[in-house]
Amino acid sequence: MNQIILAKDGIFPITRDIEGKAMTPKTGFSVAGTIQGEGKLAGVPSLFIRLYGCNLSCAWKDENNAVVRCDTPHAIDAGVETEKWSVEDLVQMVQLNIGNMRHLVVTGGEPMLQSKSLLPFFEALKRWRDDLHITVETNGTRFSNSLKKYVDLFSVSPKLSSSTVNASPQILESLEFHVEKFALARLRNKIDLQLKFVVSSKEDIVEIEERFSEVLKHVTTDDILLMPMGIGGENYEQLQMDVCQWAIERGWRFAPRLHLMLFGHKENT
Numbered sequence: 240m241n242q243i244i245l246a247k248d249g250i251f252p253i254t255r256d257i258e259g260k261a262m263t264p265k266t267g268f269s270v271a272g273t274i275q276g277e278g279k280l281a282g283v284p285s286l287f288i289r290l291y292g293c294n295l296s297c298a299w300k301d302e303n304n305a306v307v308r309c310d311t312p313h314a315i316d317a318g319v320e321t322e323k324w325s326v327e328d329l330v331q332m333v334q335l336n337i338g339n340m341r342h343l344v345v346t347g348g349e350p351m352l353q354s355k356s357l358l359p360f361f362e363a364l365k366r367w368r369d370d371l372h373i374t375v376e377t378n379g380t381r382f383s384n385s386l387k388k389y390v391d392l393f394s395v396s397p398k399l400s401s402s403t404v405n406a407s408p409q410i411l412e413s414l415e416f417h418v419e420k421f422a423l424a425r426l427r428n429k430i431d432l433q434l435k436f437v438v439s440s441k442e443d444i445v446e447i448e449e450r451f452s453e454v455l456k457h458v459t460t461d462d463i464l465l466m467p468m469g470i471g472g473e474n475y476e477q478l479q480m481d482v483c484q485w486a487i488e489r490g491w492r493f494a495p496r497l498h499l500m501l502f503g504h505k506e507n508t
């Protein structure tokens with residue numbers, strides 16, 4: 240049986256559990272769902288599924304040289320509580336909670352590590368509703384040919400050297416190789432794609448332009464997004480303004496985090 244491993248409370252925000260029992264969503268709303276907070280679909284009402292497990296272990300340095308870890312430790316850390324779902328039950332949870340929304344966002348952790356189980360899940364969802372829009376948020380280290388026909392938007396967030404301090408050379412190589420595959424699929428109009436870079440300094444921009452120069456040629460400027468690193472603090476406003484200017488200069492998009500603005504730094508919103 241195909242199983243999908245989720246982070247704890249990995250389907251969010253919901254108002255019904257699998258038995259139909261009422262749940263209180265963390266958004267404080269009386270309805271299931273939230274808005275996509277990031278990327279070119281920011282603001283679009285969406286239901287989220289957070290898969291457990293990641294092949295990276297990102298950490299950034301903030302302006303005070305303090306280490307900022309991955310913002311979803313409950314989806315990557317060893318030994319934390321997880322949830323195992325059958326494809327059938329997960330489809331049912333989507334059906335119970337999607338309401339009037341059309342968008343499902345599958346995030347993580349790194350969802351593409353479970354692409355074998357995601358395939359029957361996405362097939363079943365599209366059989367149920369072919370207008371359902373599926374976004375997959377990924378770090379770009381695993382492209383999947385078989386998944387691509389079911390995914391309406393790949394939201395690829397390639398990690399830069401400022402964040403992949405713990406990654407092995409093999410993983411970094413596979414990142415470049417696979418991001419190129421995503422970009423070529425975009426060039427051939429096989430997928431919709433956004434490249435979402437988390438930026439903490441001008442060096443990150445230089446790295447994007449040098450390390451991903453081929454990749455950038457395969458996509459349009461509308462597909463390239465810059466998201467300021469961090470969630471607030473002393474120098475955050477200045478960083479936002481810098482990142483905004485770097486984006487405008489290149490014709491790229493500036494990407495805020497709407498969910499943080501609305502709900503604060505709260506899990507499962």
Ligand SMILES: Nc1nc2[nH]cc(C(=O)O)c2c(=O)[nH]1
Nearest residue numbers: 274275276277346376498508
């Ligand atoms: N509202 C909302 N939007 C999001 N966009 C990407 C998210 C993520 O954690 O991957 C996320 C999230 O956790 N919540």
Ligand code: SF4
Nearest residue numbers: 293295297309348378
């Ligand atoms: S790729 Fe994403 S989920 Fe994985 S460690 Fe980095 S920030 Fe966390």
Ligand SMILES: [Mg+2]
Nearest residue numbers: 310311346347
């Ligand atoms: Mg997040």
